Amino acid sequence: MDYKTITYERLGETLYEYDHPTGLKAFLVKKPGYNKKTALFATDYGSIDNVFKKSDAQVMHVPDGIAHFLEHKLFEQEDGNMLEKFSKLGSSPNAFTSFNQTAYYFTCTDLFDENFRMLLDYVQNPWITDENVEKEKGIIGQEIRMYEDSPGWRLFFNLLDCLYVNHPVKLDIAGTLESIAKINKELLYECYNAFYTPGNMVVVVCGDVEPEPVFTTVDNMIKSKDGGRPEKRYPEEPETLNMEYKEQKLRVSMPLFSMGIKDPVRLSGYDLLKRRTALGIILASIMGRSSELFNRLYYDGLINDSFRFDVAVDQSYGFVNWGGQSPDPQKAAGEIRGEIETTVERGIDPVVFERIKRSHEGVFIRTLNSPDIIAREVMDSYFNRTSYFDLSRVFEELEIDYTNSVLRSLFAKTAALSVINPV
Amino acid sequence: MESATVKTTAEKLAEKDGIAFYRINSNKFKTNRVDIFFLDCLERQRASANAIIPSVLKRGCKEFATQKELEARLEELYGASVDGSCNKKGETQIVSFHMSHIADSFTSGRDKLFDQCSQLLMCILKNPVVEDNGFKVSVFRQERDNLIDYIRSRINDKMRFSFFRCIEEMCSGEAFAIPDEGYEEDALLLTPQKTFAIYQEMIASYPCFVYMSGSIDDESAHRFIEQFSQITRTGIKRVEFPDTEKTVKEVKRVDESMNVNQGKLCLGFRTNIAPSSADYYPLVVYNGILGGDVHSKLFRNVREKASLAYFAQSILEKYKGLMLIMSGIEKENRDKAEEIILRQFEDVRKGKITREEMDATKKSLRTGIKAMQDSQGAIVDFFLSQHLTGDGEDFETIAEKLEAVTIDDVVRVAGKIRLDTIYFLKPDEAQPQADPQDEPQEGGF
Structure with missing residues (x-):
């Protein structure tokens, strides 16, 4: 059997890579000594893919939330629910839909091959009926209602609404009660047939298993399907913000604030990893726990332990964001804007740069303890045309000059502010 | 290899x-x-x-x-x-x-x-x-x-x-x-x-x-x-675990209003089972059957069959002898949800447990015990729990004890569990204007 073996000696990890003739890619990350085995089967299709051109050249506009709806529906099979079938083997199945991906996975400790076959089989065999679509609307409706009451989610999506004028990343992943009402069996099959093709999918396994049997199972289970990869269509997104400020009132104890900057640079591959890493270091140097700013704001009671920052940069959208609880979001935001401005002028202190880079490398190495994180990151990296383990090389090669140039170009832009105030 | x-x-x-x-x-x-x-x-x-x-x-x-x-x-x-x-x-x-x-x-x-x-x-x-x-x-x-x-x-x-x-x-x-x-x-x-x-x-x-x-x-x-030797230690405290037995005279009902969209129903039970009692392991299996996972009665009946909720589950508080059942529902479905939940509770008590439910629960617990050993934090938490109750069990003996639990054991412990409190966080009449617009990411089915 023909597969590639890549050993990352410094990380103590081995990656096996297999190309299926249909164009499907399969990976195995071997974890000796681990009891847990996880496998993930994912499609490069998420909540932002609402407009696409099918292989027959027809352009489809589908209701918001359909990728997530489809994710729920795939668990249903003609002869019963997949959740129960996995349960019979003692394994726990789950799935998630993000902005750009839909992934189905399970974790087990025994009977890996049986579980793995079941995963590969059910994702390729949807059983969608008018009746089970209607039933699901009740469940997803409650999922949407749950998130309406979640201040953290509201805060985040209000920020995205500030950042984006047109891009569907601002739309909610599960859609709305109104949009899911429009979903039916026919539309679900249209989306399924367009995006669930082997060429648009990846399989990732992580655990103490051997490559040969894993890839043989992939070989036996993947059925070739007609139709290539659909062409995703995203609207033109201006560099300007949709709005600088958005506020909502909810039942919270003190205001929550979230700020963000939209990144207009679209990259993929190694360059994307490099930019993400640089952005993480920039944010940590400006507002991380060892920074002047964090400690000043914390000391003055303008932020507390809930303060976090994050980088979300992908092939088709990108932004950085930060925030937490604050008794005075406007004041905290003003202080942060001021510090960003100063840092853009001065650049990052080289000592701080090296120290944070080292710290972030340590955090990366920690993620390798978890098969679940590894599987997700390997998937995400593949869809972004790179390899998660190449982060090791990024940490070796990343320089302060490059980082400062990213700082100067991106952080000179206006940051938007989203606030949730107490009712 | x-x-x-x-x-x-x-x-x-x-x-x-x-x-x-x-x-x-x-x-x-x-x-x-x-x-x-x-x-x-x-x-x-x-x-x-x-x-x-x-x-x-x-x-x-x-x-x-x-x-x-x-x-x-x-x-x-x-x-x-x-x-x-x-x-x-x-x-x-x-x-x-x-x-x-x-x-x-x-x-x-x-x-x-x-x-x-x-x-x-x-x-x-x-x-x-x-x-x-x-x-x-x-x-x-x-x-x-x-x-x-x-x-x-x-x-x-x-x-x-x-x-x-x-x-x-x-x-x-x-x-x-x-x-x-x-x-x-x-x-x-x-x-x-x-x-x-x-x-x-x-x-x-x-x-x-x-x-x-x-x-x-x-x-x-x-x-x-x-490095601990420089610390002066004296008059070491005794910390004891509480009595887990409690007679419930009357079920307490508490409704509280808040301006939220979704209601939250929470049912509190007394298990009357101490953490180091022989009945503890049957209790763990009981909880798995009732509301532990996707194979459980609560998940299947409240979510999959009645389509009332996105989640419905039960969890145990080992040391105090409590079990809590939680679900997020529409206000108007409150009575229906409560009725379905309590029916599942009664069904287990009456021994209406299928072989499939029993097997799936045991296998899922076995998987959980093995998988726990892949996380340093989970391993520490496991041993702390054993040391606190003085049981000194290891992963293998616990797996064996769970394996040995029979349907009769489950029914026996079910007979000890008493409903104590029903709490409902009730959405106000005037609901907040949450322009529905955002969403879930992780862990959705």
């Missing part, structure tokens, strides 16, 4: 003056960690002070006097982490401190990270910044405010809030009603001096468990244990 399964054990290295030291050796992880747990009886007089101690200690020590210096030092140590927290297990309040760092093999230099990081942890624990026989005033005040903010922010997460309120109502008058982080009113009465005195009490007299995990050689382990 599958690697042979290695037994996960906690090796007792020493026990002195009420501090027990354990080592959990494994070379499959890329990190080493140390976890220190101080135990106290959950009592109102000390609950808030206990809760604030880790937050104050995290702010600096003699060697690294400010949070900024301390955090910079952790970054130098390859993103090491030093943290502290406070929670309760039953009516025991646990003040804990944690340290973790990546193994030396991933660093470029000759760093002995374990020694450096454990010294930092011990500096925080033993040498806080002190003025006027108390914690540093400015730091103390900020952390007291933060604690109060944290207590108030309980309302932000409506499910967590409902869970908390259900317990508060159910256990009113019992120590377990005291929240993990104490009360706002009590926090306001604390002073840097009073809190420092309780910190000294913790160091000197709270029973303590210490776990070292990763690949830590004898010499490093003993050097670390040695």
